[in-house]
Amino acid sequence: MTTTRNTKRKDKARVVLRKGESQRKDGKYDFRWTSPDGKRHSIYAPSLEELREKEKGIHLDSLEGIKAEARYVTLNDVFTLWAKVKRGLKDNTFQNYLYLYRQFVEPDFGKSKVSTLKKSDMKQFYNILADERGLQISTIDSVHTVLHQVLDMAVDDCYLRSNPSDNVLRELKKAHQFETTHRKALTVPEQNLLLSYLSKTPKYQHWYPIFAVMLGTGLRVGEATGLRWCDVDFEESTISVNHTLVNYDHRENNGGKKGCYFNCHSPKTKAGIRTVPMMDFVKEAFEKERAYQEESGIHCTVTVDGYTDFIFVNRFGECQHQGTLNKAIRRIIRDCNDEVLTNNPDSTILLPRFSCHTLRHTFTTRMCEAGVNVKVIQDALGHSDISTTLNIYADVTKELRKSEFENLDRQFAQWKVPEE
Template sequence: MANTTKKGKTSRRLDKNRLTLRKGETQREDGTYDFRWTSADGKRHSIYAATLQELREKEEEIIRDKQDGIKTEIRRTTVNDVFELWCDLKRGLKHNTFTNYKYMYNMFVRPSFGKLRIASVKKSDVKRFYNTLADEKILTIATIDNIHTVLHQVFDLAVDDNYIRINPTDHMLKELKQSHNFETEKRKALTVAEQKLFIDFLQNHPQYHHWYPVFAVMLGTGMRVGEIVGLRWCDIDLEQGIIGVNHTLVYYNHGDGKGCSFSINTPKTKAGERTIPMLDFVKEAFLMEKKYQEETGLHCKATVDCYTDFIFINRFGDVQHQGTLNKAIRRIIRDCNDEVLLRGEADPVLLPKFSCHSLRHTFTTRLCESGVNVKVIQDVLGHADISTTMDIYVDVTKDMKQKEFNVLGEYFGKITV
């Protein structure tokens, strides 16, 4: 609505309440308001509000955005849009890691949270979404952590490109862990007695004897399971007693519509490339595997990304699968414990539930218990960050200290009675 004034004076535009409207402001027939402006790229934009006061609050936000360099003209951009940009720009990730990130995003983020306009996402929206993942989707904290890793990078990109001022996912995972009392379950190593029981069972039972070499090498090197199953005969030097670790065998969905398959990856970090000295029983395990394959006429038939002649193969000559190894461990635990319980011992040692990765942790624990230098442990395990090694070292030494003080307590109890 416009007001005509005397000749020579600027006319004012008024709303139905006789309030002066600013440039770009308009009152509609239904009483609501809109504000229109042209961005630097020449495009026209509009915002709407029920009252003039609400409209001007939005205008002030637009002015602040413009002063701060925030792109007010892309308010319709969604989280999904920025995720696609992140996918186009992201470099430095292993193919299987990147594929897993995209799978997680498409499965849990894209259909709901991903449709939100990125400029309007608040911390409360992120918190509500994470609560949904934990309480309704019943996802583990490890899975939510992966989702958070992607979302945090996506919102960081939005901040860097001036879509938004702050990253609303900052500290949200920490808050989720605190509110749900999530604690990352620490991997438990086998005790010395449990380790001995496991090894003795493999060595003394023909049904499981063929599994001894691969599990012995895991226990004696601390190598990751992907590094173990990816080992080739040319990667080890039996005369010098050295293992060269320079690649890993991974099994994942490549996203090409053909399902899961094996691939060769280089280590994630430079620290992953390393040499590991062979302990005597590890060298014996390699020789045992070699002899077993010669006697049974077994040889490697698999070729993965031009890599072949793998050491640990299945009865068909194909590479070993981590899932198969973990299933074998579960059967070994079952049969070993059944045998122990049949003996009727008063306080028997039984095998706990564990996996291939537990054997890596067991090796690390034995190193710590033996007093091996932390830097040596870091190098052998291929940890890029010393803090990863220190976390394990501190846990082990804490347990050792407690056991020593328990013994001390018993001693003091005897001499003070």
């Protein structure tokens, strides 16, 4: 009677190897297995102990449904898939996300293997953006928005157990003592100084109409630059806001050229489509713009997505660019303050640093100060969420209350009993 002996494979040290394990000629070890989809995979390690640690991870991944190929997939790979399937974003928002990722993530951090990413890796990456690259917290916030969505997809597609970017940005803000500062509106004296300087200074008079309109309507930059003459009803004193002009500085067209491109989009939300009352000084600003263009022989020469006859165009008849407007503001601030200080070195009323969006916030502040109903403010600004309006309203009324009590304190100061 013959007995069959069950022999097991062993390595050079006579250690019994498990199924799928083997030792190569160079002494290193490998482990081969077949995933449920029928694909063959293998991993390597210099020692049997390290190999078996990796095997544990593979076994755990298998139990939790993590794909075997996850160890080969990079963050850039998942981003490419995310960009292909992402829906529900306005094109300008989507293009900005693509730009941010390609600019700050793709070249280095994007090459990381998804399966190896840990929370500490995300923290270190955000710290690099803040400390070494000097990015503002708002920019890092936008980068995080993209990354969090991409990593959520990695979790959904079984490349990761959990999203390593969860709560990382919140912790970063605390660690760096970043404070979210509310945009400051121009005060009434600053607002009056701006309008006065623009209206009386020949060098800048052609900028008065667009900045006056933005200041007197609260329109977003793209809504103001996208206005057409047919959107303004002089008889009813109303402005129809039904689209926004968007410019891209970093998008490539089919020919591979980079540059500035314009598109006209519907507003981000239904609330963005609205009719805004036109105050008298805003109507006068439109009339000044028309007179200036007629005198200078300027007329709109462009059509963007079927829209034409834009009100605010440059000297070539092309759409105004947001960057151009903000550069003009910086020059206006500089020259206005120089003139004020030349006439009165002790003047306390100077123009602060501000941007186009500050004019929208200034309009909102004036409405709050005038006691306009919050729902009316929401409608005028095109806010879809009342909480956005309420946050601004709360900030403004808080500042207003503080200043009112300071005035009250000064009045009571005259009754203060002098110390003996």
